[in-house]
Amino acid sequence: MPGVDAAGVVDEVGEGVTTAQVGDEVFGITDYAQMGGANAEYAVLAAWAPKPAALTWEQAGGAAGNIETATRVLDRLGVKDGTTLLIEGAAGGVGTTAIQLAVARGAAVIGTASDRNHEFVASLGAIPTTYGPSLAERVRTLVPGGVDVVLDCAGSGSLPDLVGLVASPDRVVSIADINAATYGVHLSRGSGPGADTPALEGIAAVGELAERSRFTVPVAAVFSLKEAAAAHELSESRHARGKIVLKP
Numbered sequence: 001m002p003g004v005d006a007a008g009v010v011d012e013v014g015e016g017v018t019t020a021q022v023g024d025e026v027f028g029i030t031d032y033a034q035m036g037g038a039n040a041e042y043a044v045l046a047a048w049a050p051k052p053a054a055l056t057w058e059q060a061g062g063a064a065g066n067i068e069t070a071t072r073v074l075d076r077l078g079v080k081d082g083t084t085l086l087i088e089g090a091a092g093g094v095g096t097t098a099i100q101l102a103v104a105r106g107a108a109v110i111g112t113a114s115d116r117n118h119e120f121v122a123s124l125g126a127i128p129t130t131y132g133p134s135l136a137e138r139v140r141t142l143v144p145g146g147v148d149v150v151l152d153c154a155g156s157g158s159l160p161d162l163v164g165l166v167a168s169p170d171r172v173v174s175i176a177d178i179n180a181a182t183y184g185v186h187l188s189r190g191s192g193p194g195a196d197t198p199a200l201e202g203i204a205a206v207g208e209l210a211e212r213s214r215f216t217v218p219v220a221a222v223f224s225l226k227e228a229a230a231a232h233e234l235s236e237s238r239h240a241r242g243k244i245v246l247k248p
Contacts, residue, residue, distance in 0.1 A: 003038030032191035049204035059217035062243030071202025081106030089154030218242030
């Protein structure tokens with residue numbers, strides 16, 4: 001059964017669990033090693049945090065996996081106050097999350113997206129630009145001093161250009177290009193051979209940002225469980241702006 005993100009009310013806790021009790025409102029992720037299990041009325045979470053009151057159930061239900069992934073790659077890239085970060089594919093789930101978390105750290109962010117998503121990307125705190133040919137020239141125009149690090153969320157074959165922007169593959173991380181190693185770029189994954197250590201602490205840390213209106217979860221569409229096939233079709237189209245959520 002697919003699905004990693006979930007939010008809901010705790011129905012039962014496992015042996016030794018001390019950070020949640022029956023009736024708590026939580027959001028989190030299933031075990032990455034199991035590769036799913038959340039697209040159901042009941043799900044077993046491997047990591048969780050209290051659901052922020054500032055997030056709707058739909059937002060919370062689509063948040064935790066992207067938060068973990070974005071935190072993991074931002075940590076690996078060393079994003080901090082004063083960093084200039086380029087995100088390739090900034091309008092998707094991980095991209096929108098990474099923009100907000102990077103801005104919260106004090107970084108300047110440039111995000112590539114289609115023209116129709118530029119206003120959306122800007123609303124999250126990034127400087128938008130178009131992806132595709134001549135990206136390097138556009139980025140250098142926006143940031144004459146250059147960018148420090150790059151996060152590839154698109155997997156669109158642009159890694160050679162992205163590496164050229166920062167002059168070193170060590171300053172680029174991809175979560176989407178299975179050929180990343182060909183260019184010396186690290187492919188960050190939460191499970192499987194060579195997986196990075198999941199940044200589970202990031203899930204709980206977002207609560208404070210949400211309560212201060214510094215973090216939100218754009219939701220592209222909400223489907224019922226019976227409409228799961230349609231939800232996956234939308235996901236595979238790669239045109240969803242934000243998260244696609246299933247609701248029991």
